[in-house]
Structures are given as C-alpha cells and as structure tokens.
Amino acid sequence: MPKPRPLYSRRGRVEILHGSGGRAMAQLVAELFKVAFDNAWLEQGNDAAVLPQVSGRLVMSCDSHVVSPLFFEGGDIGCLSVHGTINDVSMMGAQPLYLTASFILEEGFLFADLERIVASMASAARDAGVSIVAGDTKVVEKGKGDGVFITTTGIGVLREGIVLSGDLAQPGDRILLSGTIGDHGMAVLSRRENLEFDAPIFSDTAPLHGLVANILDCGARVRVLRDPTRGGLATTLNEIAQQSGVGMLLDESAIPVKKPVEAACEFLGLDPLYVANEGKLVAVCAPEDAVHLLEVMRAHPLAREAAAIGEVTEDSRRFVQMATRLGGRRIVDWLAGEPLPRIC
Amino acid sequence: MPKPRPLYSRRGRVEILHGSGGRAMAQLVAELFKVAFDNAWLEQGNDAAVLPQVSGRLVMSCDSHVVSPLFFEGGDIGCLSVHGTINDVSMMGAQPLYLTASFILEEGFLFADLERIVASMASAARDAGVSIVAGDTKVVEKGKGDGVFITTTGIGVLREGIVLSGDLAQPGDRILLSGTIGDHGMAVLSRRENLEFDAPIFSDTAPLHGLVANILDCGARVRVLRDPTRGGLATTLNEIAQQSGVGMLLDESAIPVKKPVEAACEFLGLDPLYVANEGKLVAVCAPEDAVHLLEVMRAHPLAREAAAIGEVTEDSRRFVQMATRLGGRRIVDWLAGEPLPRIC
Structure with a gap:
C-alpha cells in the first residue's frame, strides 16, 4: 500500500498558503521540518530557540544557497547549505554548534524534492554534531524564485587562545x-x-x-x-x-x-x-x-x-x-x- | 557635480558577477555593506565574525523576507528584516545583540533601491542597538528571483530567571x-x-x-x-x-x-x-x-x-x-x- 501523502502535501506541490503563517504552514513545520531536524529547540515551538549558555567567544556566519541545479553528483543544496555554514564557522577555529535554516520556496516546487533536500540537511547536520534549532519558510509565486533557496546561519564557540584571521599571514609562512x-x-x-x-x-x-x-x-x-x-x-x-x-x-x-x-x-x-x-x-x-x-x-x-x-x-x-x-x-x-x- | 557611482555599480544595476565571489563582489561588500553597517566585526573581513563572550543563555531566530512591494508606507523590506528578527528574539525575553543579513539579489535590480534598503537596515539596527556582524550576497538570473530577498538571523542573551514560552498560558490568565x-x-x-x-x-x-x-x-x-x-x-x-x-x-x-x-x-x-x-x-x-x-x-x-x-x-x-x-x-x-x- 503506498504511504499516504502527509497533510501538508496533499497536492504534492508547494502552494502559496504553505508560507501564509496559517494551518498549512504549521503542518509543514510539524510534519516535515520538526520530524527531520528532530531536536528539543524546534520542539519548543516558539518564535526563537532558547539555547544553553556557552562559554567562550561566539563565532557567527551566514550563507544563502542558490545553487542550480539543486541536485548534483556528490551532493545537493541541502547538505551544501549545512556544510557551507559549518565551514565558515570552523575557519575561525570555532566548534560549530547551532544552525538556523530559512527556506524560500517557489510555488509549484515538488514536495518530493523538498523532502529529499531536508533529509540531506538533517543527515549532514547530524553527522557534524550540529542542531538546526530554528527556521522559517516563505513561498513566492511561480516565476519569482527558482525551486528553493536556503539560507543557513551558524554559531559556534571558540576555545581560549585561538586567534585565526585573514590579516595574520607573514612573509615566510x-x-x-x-x-x-x-x-x-x-x-x-x-x-x-x-x-x-x-x-x-x-x-x-x-x-x-x-x-x-x-x-x-x-x-x-x-x-x-x-x-x-x-x-x-x-x-x-x-x-x-x-x-x-x-x-x-x-x-x-x-x-x-x-x-x-x-x-x-x-x-x-x-x-x-x-x-x-x-x-x-x-x-x-x-x-x-x-x-x-x-x-x-x-x-x-x-x-x-x-x-x-x-x-x-x-x-x-x-x-x-x-x-x-x-x-x-x-x-x-x-x-x-x-x-x-x-x-x- | 553629480556624485560618481561607486565602483560596484558603474552600470547602476546588479549583475551576475556581483555574486561571483570575485572583485565586483568584494567592492560591493566594501563600499556598500561595510560602510552602511559599520562595525568592527564586518571590518574583520573573515569568513565568520568573532564576537565577545556573552553570559546567559543564547536565543536564536531567523526570518526570510520576501515582502512585495519592497517599499510601502511606513517602511520597506530593509527595516522590516531587522525588526522581524529582533522581535522574534525579544519575544523569548532576550536582549537582541547581533544579526546576520543574507541577500539574494535578482540580476538587473537597481543599486539605487538596494542602497536605500541597506540604509534602512543600518538605521533600524543602529536604533535598536544591534550590530549586523556577518552577511552574504548571492545573485540569481533575471526571472529567478524578485528584486531582493533578505534573510536575517539574530542572537540575543537571556537574563537569569526569565522563562517565557507558548506552552505556559493557564486558565484565568x-x-x-x-x-x-x-x-x-x-x-x-x-x-x-x-x-x-x-x-x-x-x-x-x-x-x-x-x-x-x-x-x-x-x-x-x-x-x-x-x-x-x-x-x-x-x-x-x-x-x-x-x-x-x-x-x-x-x-x-x-x-x-x-x-x-x-x-x-x-x-x-x-x-x-x-x-x-x-x-x-x-x-x-x-x-x-x-x-x-x-x-x-x-x-x-x-x-x-x-x-x-x-x-x-x-x-x-x-x-x-x-x-x-x-x-x-x-x-x-x-x-x-x-x-x-x-x-x-
């Protein structure tokens, strides 16, 4: 027996109302994002995630991902959007801890593709030991976007004594x-x-x-x-x-x-x-x-x-x-x- | 004498190469974003901002902004994208401190409009005492976006003893x-x-x-x-x-x-x-x-x-x-x- 489509996706494609803030969006968040990213902060269900106190200096970076095509040999926009921000945080010497993920969906985008992308993000985040603690979903009309754009922002914490910066290279290095x-x-x-x-x-x-x-x-x-x-x-x-x-x-x-x-x-x-x-x-x-x-x-x-x-x-x-x-x-x-x- | 166009904008409109990671993008970042947002973290010029240590639990939230039209009575996508994320962080009782801002620009978008929007963001952030410490710029082809989409992510710090959550309402409240x-x-x-x-x-x-x-x-x-x-x-x-x-x-x-x-x-x-x-x-x-x-x-x-x-x-x-x-x-x-x- 084929698995029934989840509530958010009875027509199989993203509709404008999935970005409306109403019931369809709540279903999409509850049945897709919360299930895939699975952590206590998303479960809080509030406007923002309340995280533990961290000790050490914070490192913060963000990247929008607009890669085309969305799927390619060796990856897709999902894992790319996780790796890209983890790497920017890591380049300062910090341990990446938390990510946010914001989706701009084009009306008509296939939920089957979105599900594949979200699964890839979840798996990339899990493998790297970071949690996707907050998110957002917007939908734009057909022809005003291109499938999906994903913006991730990451924070990490820097151990004492680590100083890396692009202005520290010296002759002879x-x-x-x-x-x-x-x-x-x-x-x-x-x-x-x-x-x-x-x-x-x-x-x-x-x-x-x-x-x-x-x-x-x-x-x-x-x-x-x-x-x-x-x-x-x-x-x-x-x-x-x-x-x-x-x-x-x-x-x-x-x-x-x-x-x-x-x-x-x-x-x-x-x-x-x-x-x-x-x-x-x-x-x-x-x-x-x-x-x-x-x-x-x-x-x-x-x-x-x-x-x-x-x-x-x-x-x-x-x-x-x-x-x-x-x-x-x-x-x-x-x-x-x-x-x-x-x-x- | 009219002011000469800045280097990034000699043709007055966003081109694909402004998102390429090369010289045109570096000019855009240096001459528009760094000047407008003006803080030590952007000046670092690294892949991620290294922030001070904060004491207290962190609060983190993000929002993509796709409002259409971009300018309306009482505001624009710029100040809106700052206020929206400040407010989500504030609703947990936290003091908002730092924002990131990620831009998805459509090829052909007028730099004059982008400059107005960036000025509005900078002014909104300054008024609220938050700093825009990291950013990203991507450009998509004409017809694959809609002028500009802005994703902001904010972090704030929660004072001891504050517990707010959507699941705490009680009968009689x-x-x-x-x-x-x-x-x-x-x-x-x-x-x-x-x-x-x-x-x-x-x-x-x-x-x-x-x-x-x-x-x-x-x-x-x-x-x-x-x-x-x-x-x-x-x-x-x-x-x-x-x-x-x-x-x-x-x-x-x-x-x-x-x-x-x-x-x-x-x-x-x-x-x-x-x-x-x-x-x-x-x-x-x-x-x-x-x-x-x-x-x-x-x-x-x-x-x-x-x-x-x-x-x-x-x-x-x-x-x-x-x-x-x-x-x-x-x-x-x-x-x-x-x-x-x-x-x-």
Missing part, C-alpha cells in the same frame, strides 16, 4: 591546501550543462570542523584558515594577501587537481584556480611547522591529498604570483570577469 | 495586546494593489525589545510574549492555545483596529484578526497583574493603545472563541485559506 581544487564547481557545472565526461566529477562538499580541530590540536602555529569557495583558490589567496598586506608565491605543479576536473576545465576554457570548492581549506602556518602540519592534515580522511603549495612573500603590491610548470611566473589575479554563477 | 491590529498587512496590500483610501495606512513595523524590557522589569508574572505577524492575531492566539492546551475567550469590542484599516479590510472582505502586524505583541499574564502590566505597556510609545482583550479558559478542545459586538460567540479559527501572500 607556508601555504597548505587540504586537497584537490575545482571538484565542486565542475560537478555542478557538468550537471547543469548536461556534460558527460569519461569519469564523473563529484562535488567535494563536506564539513571541515573535524579537520580544523586536528589542525588546531597539533601545536602548529597556524595564522589563517579559509575555505576557497566562490571565486576559487585564486580569490581566497588574494583576499588573504590583501588583508595581511603580503604577497604570495605559488608552485603550480604542487596544486592538486583531479584528472577529470582538469580535463573538464580545459574543455570549457576554465582555470581550476577560480572554480569553487566546498570541502577544502587553505592553512597558512609558520614555516617551521609546515611539515608537521601537512602530516596531520594528510592523516585526516578529508585531506589525504593535502599539499604545500607555496609561501607568503613580502610584497607591498600584494600580488599572488605563481611559478608555472613551464618555468615562468605569472600573476594570479582576483576573479574578475563573469565566472560560474549559482555554484553554491 | 489575561491576554493583553499592545495596540491596533492589521496595520502592516493593509499598508503592504494597499500599496501592492494601488488602492487609495481616504487616509493612508502605515505599517507598524518597529523593534519591540524596549517594550519587552519594560514588561519584564515591572514584576508582572508574564507567561507568554508573541508577536502576531503572518496569520495575524487569530493565528498567534491559536498557536498559544494549542501549545498550552487551553482555550481563550476574546472580547471583540476590546480589540483595537484603526478606522482606515477597518474600512480597507471591509472593502476587501478581509478580517483584521488574520492580517499581519510587525510592531505588536500579545502578552499573557497572571490575572492579578493585568492592570499593572497594562499601565506599564501604555507608558511605552509603541503600546499607547494597549488593551486587555480577553482571557485564557479551560478548554480541552483548545478553541479560541470571541464574544462578538452583537452579543453572540464565534470560533476564531487558524488562518486556513489563501491569505495575503508575501506580506513580510
């Missing part, structure tokens, strides 16, 4: 990268454009708080952690160079790129340095600690291909330069032109 | 309302439908944390505070009745409605009980404290027309009933049918 670049962007793009490559490309979307904890626990003097998402590795490194008032010199041959990603980038005329990642981080550390830190990173399942990719230089122009495979040097600029829209 | 109902919804609707009434209708959008502080400081035994937004007063009271397992009996003649709002509702066949408010609250308190609490509320500029509108009853069916002006009784049900979409 080493630049480590936790793995291959371009996987997420090319996974989304190849699904969007219906490109078939010999080997499928999987998004690297993953929560990095565990890797960050290992990095902080190992005693290395780490100055900066940052995840190279939109704009790719090139933009992230330029941001750090800008903030710290330094230059960088990268070694092209040291930057890991998966073969299928490299091939797809070449085919499309894209540079993997500018393609988004969702499960990678850059660590800038004191030169004496680089070897040890690299070992620690490689021992973590999400950073087996970690590599030392360059060093911080003194440069008042704040240029990120790269020693190319052919023996030359080139400037690696900020992403400037039109790139890959709606990649996260 | 009094129900107080801080002022007239329906103002916000009718202000938005009349602008959307280009309706001209004799007197203009202004949204009541306002931050309620100051009123809440006075309510909590006055010694009255308050069980529940809630702001009757989407779904209106009727839906909010039904939520409380449901959570507390009680009934309610309202006095229709005691519920304040402004004349122009009443006239507009009558003209459109709407019941003000179901129309959204953005600057009102319901307080449920012990019967002995109702007179004093009402005085305290009326002394605050945002609650001069506060009224005692009914009482909590014992009712296992959890019905909200109303003694009508004509001497009868009727059930005030949850909002069920299609209401006023995109009112917040």
Whole structure:
C-alpha cells in the first residue's frame, strides 16, 4: 500500500498558503521540518530557540544557497547549505554548534524534492554534531524564485587562545591546501550543462570542523584558515594577501587537481584556480611547522591529498604570483570577469 | 557635480558577477555593506565574525523576507528584516545583540533601491542597538528571483530567571495586546494593489525589545510574549492555545483596529484578526497583574493603545472563541485559506 501523502502535501506541490503563517504552514513545520531536524529547540515551538549558555567567544556566519541545479553528483543544496555554514564557522577555529535554516520556496516546487533536500540537511547536520534549532519558510509565486533557496546561519564557540584571521599571514609562512581544487564547481557545472565526461566529477562538499580541530590540536602555529569557495583558490589567496598586506608565491605543479576536473576545465576554457570548492581549506602556518602540519592534515580522511603549495612573500603590491610548470611566473589575479554563477 | 557611482555599480544595476565571489563582489561588500553597517566585526573581513563572550543563555531566530512591494508606507523590506528578527528574539525575553543579513539579489535590480534598503537596515539596527556582524550576497538570473530577498538571523542573551514560552498560558490568565491590529498587512496590500483610501495606512513595523524590557522589569508574572505577524492575531492566539492546551475567550469590542484599516479590510472582505502586524505583541499574564502590566505597556510609545482583550479558559478542545459586538460567540479559527501572500 503506498504511504499516504502527509497533510501538508496533499497536492504534492508547494502552494502559496504553505508560507501564509496559517494551518498549512504549521503542518509543514510539524510534519516535515520538526520530524527531520528532530531536536528539543524546534520542539519548543516558539518564535526563537532558547539555547544553553556557552562559554567562550561566539563565532557567527551566514550563507544563502542558490545553487542550480539543486541536485548534483556528490551532493545537493541541502547538505551544501549545512556544510557551507559549518565551514565558515570552523575557519575561525570555532566548534560549530547551532544552525538556523530559512527556506524560500517557489510555488509549484515538488514536495518530493523538498523532502529529499531536508533529509540531506538533517543527515549532514547530524553527522557534524550540529542542531538546526530554528527556521522559517516563505513561498513566492511561480516565476519569482527558482525551486528553493536556503539560507543557513551558524554559531559556534571558540576555545581560549585561538586567534585565526585573514590579516595574520607573514612573509615566510607556508601555504597548505587540504586537497584537490575545482571538484565542486565542475560537478555542478557538468550537471547543469548536461556534460558527460569519461569519469564523473563529484562535488567535494563536506564539513571541515573535524579537520580544523586536528589542525588546531597539533601545536602548529597556524595564522589563517579559509575555505576557497566562490571565486576559487585564486580569490581566497588574494583576499588573504590583501588583508595581511603580503604577497604570495605559488608552485603550480604542487596544486592538486583531479584528472577529470582538469580535463573538464580545459574543455570549457576554465582555470581550476577560480572554480569553487566546498570541502577544502587553505592553512597558512609558520614555516617551521609546515611539515608537521601537512602530516596531520594528510592523516585526516578529508585531506589525504593535502599539499604545500607555496609561501607568503613580502610584497607591498600584494600580488599572488605563481611559478608555472613551464618555468615562468605569472600573476594570479582576483576573479574578475563573469565566472560560474549559482555554484553554491 | 553629480556624485560618481561607486565602483560596484558603474552600470547602476546588479549583475551576475556581483555574486561571483570575485572583485565586483568584494567592492560591493566594501563600499556598500561595510560602510552602511559599520562595525568592527564586518571590518574583520573573515569568513565568520568573532564576537565577545556573552553570559546567559543564547536565543536564536531567523526570518526570510520576501515582502512585495519592497517599499510601502511606513517602511520597506530593509527595516522590516531587522525588526522581524529582533522581535522574534525579544519575544523569548532576550536582549537582541547581533544579526546576520543574507541577500539574494535578482540580476538587473537597481543599486539605487538596494542602497536605500541597506540604509534602512543600518538605521533600524543602529536604533535598536544591534550590530549586523556577518552577511552574504548571492545573485540569481533575471526571472529567478524578485528584486531582493533578505534573510536575517539574530542572537540575543537571556537574563537569569526569565522563562517565557507558548506552552505556559493557564486558565484565568489575561491576554493583553499592545495596540491596533492589521496595520502592516493593509499598508503592504494597499500599496501592492494601488488602492487609495481616504487616509493612508502605515505599517507598524518597529523593534519591540524596549517594550519587552519594560514588561519584564515591572514584576508582572508574564507567561507568554508573541508577536502576531503572518496569520495575524487569530493565528498567534491559536498557536498559544494549542501549545498550552487551553482555550481563550476574546472580547471583540476590546480589540483595537484603526478606522482606515477597518474600512480597507471591509472593502476587501478581509478580517483584521488574520492580517499581519510587525510592531505588536500579545502578552499573557497572571490575572492579578493585568492592570499593572497594562499601565506599564501604555507608558511605552509603541503600546499607547494597549488593551486587555480577553482571557485564557479551560478548554480541552483548545478553541479560541470571541464574544462578538452583537452579543453572540464565534470560533476564531487558524488562518486556513489563501491569505495575503508575501506580506513580510
């Protein structure tokens, strides 16, 4: 016997009244979100979640997710929206604890898809040990949205003594990268454009708080952690160079790129340095600690291909330069032109 | 001499590349958001804001705002998105401290409108003493959004000893309302439908944390505070009745409605009980404290027309009933049918 549709979804699709604040929305919250996210704070059923007291400085970050398509190899907008915010909180060295999730649904969106996305979020949050403690649902008319947009905000708590910031890189510091670049962007793009490559490309979307904890626990003097998402590795490194008032010199041959990603980038005329990642981080550390830190990173399942990719230089122009495979040097600029829209 | 357009906006409209993570986005963040919201946390320029340690339990809430039109009498999506989240945090009795703001922009949206909205947010946040400490900007293609959607998430801190929750209403408790109902919804609707009434209708959008502080400081035994937004007063009271397992009996003649709002509702066949408010609250308190609490509320500029509108009853069916002006009784049900979409 087929399972009866839940009360909120008797017609199978999102309707305007699911965002009205009335009975249909209450059913959607009670039968979908509360069941999937399953925690005491959502059960409170109030306008806001009352959380325990935390000790330590708070870290807070938010991200809207508008990725298109919603489902791709290796992930979907649901787990992506959880990982993205967990990672931003983690990059300051904090332990992520609580998330909020706000949904902007387009009228006519399939509840079957929403259910799949919500299940993916719930599972990503559970795996990372964070709770989705509050939420919101709005519905816009057909043609005024695009299926679903998800905004997550996360808070975490910072242990005593941890100071990470994009303005702390110093000349001589080493630049480590936790793995291959371009996987997420090319996974989304190849699904969007219906490109078939010999080997499928999987998004690297993953929560990095565990890797960050290992990095902080190992005693290395780490100055900066940052995840190279939109704009790719090139933009992230330029941001750090800008903030710290330094230059960088990268070694092209040291930057890991998966073969299928490299091939797809070449085919499309894209540079993997500018393609988004969702499960990678850059660590800038004191030169004496680089070897040890690299070992620690490689021992973590999400950073087996970690590599030392360059060093911080003194440069008042704040240029990120790269020693190319052919023996030359080139400037690696900020992403400037039109790139890959709606990649996260 | 006209002021030159800022760097991010040389063409005056949002382009896809403003959401790309590259240079155009960095300019938008630096020249618009950081300047308007102006605080040390945004200045950090990292993936997440590192905030001070707070003492007390945390309260966290989020809301997406998709109101249409973006500008209406008495407010706009900018101040609304600040007030909405401040109020949700305040309803738990917490002092709101920090907000995040995430923007989903439609390609082609006028920067002049975005600047106006951001200024309105900044001013609302400043007036309420909260800081917008982190943000995000995404851009979707023309026809995949609707100008701008804004999601805000707020955290606040709860003083020792304050326990408010929708499940604490007890038979005999009094129900107080801080002022007239329906103002916000009718202000938005009349602008959307280009309706001209004799007197203009202004949204009541306002931050309620100051009123809440006075309510909590006055010694009255308050069980529940809630702001009757989407779904209106009727839906909010039904939520409380449901959570507390009680009934309610309202006095229709005691519920304040402004004349122009009443006239507009009558003209459109709407019941003000179901129309959204953005600057009102319901307080449920012990019967002995109702007179004093009402005085305290009326002394605050945002609650001069506060009224005692009914009482909590014992009712296992959890019905909200109303003694009508004509001497009868009727059930005030949850909002069920299609209401006023995109009112917040």
